[in-house]
Amino acid sequence: MSYSYKKRTISVHDGLNKDKQYGSVVPPIYLTSTYSFSSFNKPRKYDYSRKSNPTRDTVQKVIASLEKGLGCILTNSGMSALYLIIITLLKPGDLIICPNDCYGGSYRLFKSLLYKKIYRVKFITMHNEKQFLLSLTYKPKIIFIESPSNPLLNVIDIAYYCKKIRQSNAISIIDNTLLSPVLQNPLELGSDLVIHSCTKYLNGHSDIISGAIISNNKIFINELLWWANNLGLTNSVFDSYFLLRGIRTLYPRLKIAQENALSIIKYLKKQKLVKKIYHTSLNSNIGHEIAKKQQKGFGAILSFEFNGSKKMLEIFLNSLNLFTLAESFGGVESLISHSATMTHACITKEEMTKAGISHLLLRISVGIEDPKDLIADLDKAFSNAIKDYK
The missing domain is CATH 3.90.1150.10 (Aspartate Aminotransferase, domain 1)
Incomplete structure (x- = not known):
């Protein structure tokens, strides 16, 4: 099973005026769970909506464009987006470095993984450069960063940190939820992966739960897409539809x-x-x-x-x-x-x-x-x- 994305420029209006059947300005919502095969052993572009769906694909392209990324994976929550990265890219025993002043839900996830002894986790004062540089000597596989942090709004130099992380052969994840792509684009600053709780600014109306992962690394995108389908972490079609509506404002x-x-x-x-x-x-x-x-x-x-x-x-x-x-x-x-x-x-x-x-x-x-x-x-x-x- 494989997936692929081609890089292109997309605006928040992507999907508008594309309905050739009726000329609908708003892209239609595809509320199907499954799709017919054209004939025996000949699946169409879509075969099952857990894997991919036209409505979800439209929103993923829009978010990827906003974050200046190659591709996007929509998940059923911000927390599942973070967990999807971990389960996809890490092996048992790998070390994760994360900030001690991050969002409580993220802290709880990392802490519970530590208690389960699935991965090693070390919490540091991320905005303290000495602590950050010292943490790189422990050979981490992933470094998770919030900038600004939640709730103390501490800011770190994303470009500098990501450069050091890449030099240490680790993977950088930036949580950009607090600012949204309007105010910050971590991929342009060197981040490997950007995550969002789309529940927040991207949707903006407190009526859905959704998450997103964006990257310029095609290998990461394809692996994350495969595991999202494998684990069933993709978001619902209704949530995708409402999310696109929210993004437009x-x-x-x-x-x-x-x-x-x-x-x-x-x-x-x-x-x-x-x-x-x-x-x-x-x-x-x-x-x-x-x-x-x-x-x-x-x-x-x-x-x-x-x-x-x-x-x-x-x-x-x-x-x-x-x-x-x-x-x-x-x-x-x-x-x-x-x-x-x-x-x-x-x-x-x-x-x-x-x-x-x-x-x-x-x-x-x-x-x-x-x-x-x-x-x-x-x-x-x-x-x-x-x-x-x-």
């Missing part, structure tokens, strides 16, 4: 959300109950100068440490109306999450302390609502936290 959504984020940061700087703000636009943020060079924008995710008691934090969160207390990010609606009890609940207190994640840390995914309304909502919640606590 990616640019304006992110533009508005990013502008709103900057307005909220300006407001938060003046609040007594805000101890520290994390965002790649800030001079105090780790890797700020690098972000200015390798990113096309600072993004719409920010975090801040609440400067008050646990009770005040509870009052603050319960007083919010426009900001929904929920996990995930990248949707049109504004969300707020408490890392210690939500996205990073699977990590021990000691591990969070080592990563620099405070138990009073809040992460905001800024949506596209009116910024004045968002700030008014925050202002009311801060006031209630101070007033009700007193």
